[in-house]
Amino acid sequence: MNFGKLDILLVEDNQDDMDLALHALKQGKLANNIVVARDGEEALDFLFCRGAFAHRSFDHPPKLVLLDLKLPKVDGMEVLKQVKSDPRTRTIPIVIMTSSKEERDLVAGYNLGANSYIQKPVDFDQFRETVKSIGLYWLVINQPAPTSLVHKMAEAELISG
Amino acid sequence: MTLLIALAILHITIRGKAGIMEISKQFDAPIETKLRSRVTGGFIVAVLLTVFIGFSSWRSVQLAADHADWVAHTYSVMDALQLTARHAIEVESSARTFAWTGQDALLTQYETARGSVSQDENALRHLTADNPDQQRRLDALEPQLRAVLQSAARIIAKGRQMPAGPGAGELLETEKLMDSVRTTIQEMHAEEMQLLSQRTQRTKTGRRWTTFIVVIGIFVGTGLLMLAGLGVNREIDVSARARAHIRTLNAELEQRVEQRTAALQSEITVRNQAQAALQETQEGFRVLVDGVKEYAIYMLDPEGRVISWNAGAARIKGYRSEEILGKDFSRFYKAEDLEAGKPARELKESLSKGRFEDEGWRVRKDGSAFWANVVITPMYDDRGNHRGFSKIARDISERKRAEETLAGQAEELARQAAELARSRQALEAKSLMLQSVLDSMAEGLAAADEQGKFLIWNRAAENIMGYGPADLATKEWSEHYGTYLPDGITPFPTEQLPLVRAIHGEVSSSEIFVRNPKITGGAWIEVRGGPLKDKEGVIRGGVVAFRDITQRKADEREIQKLNDELEHRVVERTAQLETANKELEAFSYSVSHDLRAPLRHIGGFSKLLMEEFGPSLNPEAQRHVERIQAGTQKMGLLIDELLNLARVGRHALNLQPTGLNSIVAEVIAILQPESEGRQVKWDISELPAVECDPILIKQVFQNLLANALKFTRPCFGADGSARVSMPAGTSHAVIEVSHKEEDGQPVFMVRDNGVGFSMKYVDKLFGVFQRLHSTDEFEGTGIGLVTVQRIVHKHGGRVWAEGEPDKGATFYFTLGVGKQAESKSNAATAGGQS
Numbered sequence: 001m002n003f004g005k006l007d008i009l010l011v012e013d014n015q016d017d018m019d020l021a022l023h024a025l026k027q028g029k030l031a032n033n034i035v036v037a038r039d040g041e042e043a044l045d046f047l048f049c050r051g052a053f054a055h056r057s058f059d060h061p062p063k064l065v066l067l068d069l070k071l072p073k074v075d076g077m078e079v080l081k082q083v084k085s086d087p088r089t090r091t092i093p094i095v096i097m098t099s100s101k102e103e104r105d106l107v108a109g110y111n112l113g114a115n116s117y118i119q120k121p122v123d124f125d126q127f128r129e130t131v132k133s134i135g136l137y138w139l140v141i142n143q144p145a146p147t148s149l150v151h152k153m154a155e156a157e158l159i160s161g
Numbered sequence: 162m163t164l165l166i167a168l169a170i171l172h173i174t175i176r177g178k179a180g181i182m183e184i185s186k187q188f189d190a191p192i193e194t195k196l197r198s199r200v201t202g203g204f205i206v207a208v209l210l211t212v213f214i215g216f217s218s219w220r221s222v223q224l225a226a227d228h229a230d231w232v233a234h235t236y237s238v239m240d241a242l243q244l245t246a247r248h249a250i251e252v253e254s255s256a257r258t259f260a261w262t263g264q265d266a267l268l269t270q271y272e273t274a275r276g277s278v279s280q281d282e283n284a285l286r287h288l289t290a291d292n293p294d295q296q297r298r299l300d301a302l303e304p305q306l307r308a309v310l311q312s313a314a315r316i317i318a319k320g321r322q323m324p325a326g327p328g329a330g331e332l333l334e335t336e337k338l339m340d341s342v343r344t345t346i347q348e349m350h351a352e353e354m355q356l357l358s359q360r361t362q363r364t365k366t367g368r369r370w371t372t373f374i375v376v377i378g379i380f381v382g383t384g385l386l387m388l389a390g391l392g393v394n395r396e397i398d399v400s401a402r403a404r405a406h407i408r409t410l411n412a413e414l415e416q417r418v419e420q421r422t423a424a425l426q427s428e429i430t431v432r433n434q435a436q437a438a439l440q441e442t443q444e445g446f447r448v449l450v451d452g453v454k455e456y457a458i459y460m461l462d463p464e465g466r467v468i469s470w471n472a473g474a475a476r477i478k479g480y481r482s483e484e485i486l487g488k489d490f491s492r493f494y495k496a497e498d499l500e501a502g503k504p505a506r507e508l509k510e511s512l513s514k515g516r517f518e519d520e521g522w523r524v525r526k527d528g529s530a531f532w533a534n535v536v537i538t539p540m541y542d543d544r545g546n547h548r549g550f551s552k553i554a555r556d557i558s559e560r561k562r563a564e565e566t567l568a569g570q571a572e573e574l575a576r577q578a579a580e581l582a583r584s585r586q587a588l589e590a591k592s593l594m595l596q597s598v599l600d601s602m603a604e605g606l607a608a609a610d611e612q613g614k615f616l617i618w619n620r621a622a623e624n625i626m627g628y629g630p631a632d633l634a635t636k637e638w639s640e641h642y643g644t645y646l647p648d649g650i651t652p653f654p655t656e657q658l659p660l661v662r663a664i665h666g667e668v669s670s671s672e673i674f675v676r677n678p679k680i681t682g683g684a685w686i687e688v689r690g691g692p693l694k695d696k697e698g699v700i701r702g703g704v705v706a707f708r709d710i711t712q713r714k715a716d717e718r719e720i721q722k723l724n725d726e727l728e729h730r731v732v733e734r735t736a737q738l739e740t741a742n743k744e745l746e747a748f749s750y751s752v753s754h755d756l757r758a759p760l761r762h763i764g765g766f767s768k769l770l771m772e773e774f775g776p777s778l779n780p781e782a783q784r785h786v787e788r789i790q791a792g793t794q795k796m797g798l799l800i801d802e803l804l805n806l807a808r809v810g811r812h813a814l815n816l817q818p819t820g821l822n823s824i825v826a827e828v829i830a831i832l833q834p835e836s837e838g839r840q841v842k843w844d845i846s847e848l849p850a851v852e853c854d855p856i857l858i859k860q861v862f863q864n865l866l867a868n869a870l871k872f873t874r875p876c877f878g879a880d881g882s883a884r885v886s887m888p889a890g891t892s893h894a895v896i897e898v899s900h901k902e903e904d905g906q907p908v909f910m911v912r913d914n915g916v917g918f919s920m921k922y923v924d925k926l927f928g929v930f931q932r933l934h935s936t937d938e939f940e941g942t943g944i945g946l947v948t949v950q951r952i953v954h955k956h957g958g959r960v961w962a963e964g965e966p967d968k969g970a971t972f973y974f975t976l977g978v979g980k981q982a983e984s985k986s987n988a989a990t991a992g993g994q995s
Contacts, residue, residue, distance in 0.1 A: 098754070099758050100750065121761075122757060122760050122764055
């Protein structure tokens, strides 16, 4: 897989949800460069370029992370927390996409720096629309941070910190 | 002495000068006289001095001349003495020589000398007549001289008889006689010599004195002249100054006269003004007097004719001033008073005493009589001439009547006194009754005066305390009655006893444990005390009421025990509830997350099935898939609403003053899509601001308004025909939100003109999943109204509904008063904590 052209990291443990999401993305013509992580740990290894993904470079982060909260091993909130507290990864947009509409999850997610919070609608049409909108916004409309500069600044911060 | 005199004169001069200065200050006649007498005195002294000096000079010259005479006299005496001595010697020597020589010439010499001796003797006696000592010596000399002459005579006689010279015996004898004569004469001569030296000395002294007097006289004279000159000069100076001073004084005087004249002129002006002001005042006074209505004030001339008349007089007497002026004042008197000469007598008396006052009947113009108080005062002008009388009369008929009624009142008083006596008897009966009431009371009642002496101690008091009223000082009460603090051991501080505090003016209540030999097992009493005050509010003692609360105390302990148990159970139950609540929360979370996920998968894949394989499915299979999808959606809705309901239950109330109109407006905006394409009339009246949780209340309105909107919608059956028609005459939905006041709190109403409901099923409205309409007619979960009810109840309010099929429905709710809700939540919190 060519990680250099990576667009979306989908973190989802449930096969059904994953399939539906991928289906929706495909229909929205956004599924060209998608990686799926099946648990929190895998997601973190991928994003921090370690373990099975040690060959990856911070220079090519995903343009969007779709993050479920209920995940095996490391849950979604922890993933969010680690990504957003590391200068090398905190510019990566993370959209929480979950079944829960609990207020405390919403608040916790935003407090940790989530870029967006979306409840998966029960209705598939709505779900599809939502996924499509998100993909369109973050992949097409949004202007990502220049990675080289982010990388330099992160290094400086790590050294001084 | 002269110096003293000079000083005296100088002193007088200075005093004189001072006197003049005094004069220049003030021309005072007595001082002038004094000065004059001093000057005169000075002159007299000067004249006396001059006379004295002149006299002294004259006297000194006189004395000097006397002294010179006396010296000459002494010399004459001495000459006489020498002559006497020489003549005596001549007699003796001529006699003796004759005797020897017998020459007759010698006899003649003898005879001449003999005669000279007796002459000398006479001369001496005459010359020494002033000196007794010399006279005495002369007396001694004369016989001696006679003896010498006789002896010489005998020698002569013998010589004539026989010219042989005298014998030796005779010569010796003669010599002896001559010696005694010589001795005496020498003594006398010595005496005279002494006198001479004395007199010469006195003459010298006299001459010196005279010279001294003369010199002093010259000095004093010169001094006096100088002093006189000085005095005169000074006098001239003083008089010149005095004249200048007088000129100044004259000028001042003139100026003063001018000033005084000016002052007098201005004074005259002022006086004129004062005169004018006085006239004005008099005019004002006259107006004032004229205006007085309560008093008749008028003046009479000396003959008793009215010369002034004020409004009061007109009012009281009834005459107008033009009617009465010039008339005699006797017409104000009753006929019998006139006959008795009362008017004239009153004037006379006022003249003699300076004032006359009387009370009596007077007559008005209309003939009616009134009781008047009259004061008559004579008036005099500045020169003391009698000018008339002023009369002040007042109508005091009212007072007269009042005095008459006073007598009646005295009678009334006597009657009241009798009544008072009866009341006292009644009071005694009452106090007797009171005593029996006190004794029949179950509560102990005790009262004491401010010294702590018991006034009341009823039967119950004795029963409760075990003792009767103690005749003890207040500080011994606690010990006597055996009162203790609630711990049952510490003696109750006497000063804290309610009765003691009551005596000191405090209101208090205490629970006291009483234990004394008269009470078995001790007793708890509850005591309330307060001061006894008299009508003026002065504390006269205290009173306490107390009752035996031993049983209540036991009950309280029991209750306390039960409470403690209850509290313990509440804590346990709360813990259980909290656990349950947490479980419920975990449940809702998993419902929200885990139950929705499979639902989503069913929905999602059935959708994909339809989309991707729809055309290959036969129509029945397609309908089945559609049903699966519909079911999924409904399940999703149910889960959402159930979660919402659960959230409402958990939600802590966040009360704040909220304007309901803005909430309703927001809700209507949210519901806008559902009313799309319909004619809906929102009839929203002014709603009050209330204390509530705005988020929850928004849900209430959202549910109620959504319901109203839903049930006013024309409904079509599966065949497309209207199954439920709108009420006759209404072509569009009308939804009304308003409120009314009921029992002091607002009742909110949401009314619609929709399908309504039968009151038969009203109790099913607020049950979970309960529905009055099929989902075919109106979609819904049956959870919305339950949520409304839960929110309203959470606010301490009430919700109910009224409806009629096809006539619309009205939902009412209250929110309780803010405080009510708050206190309720507080109570809940308190319960939870205890």
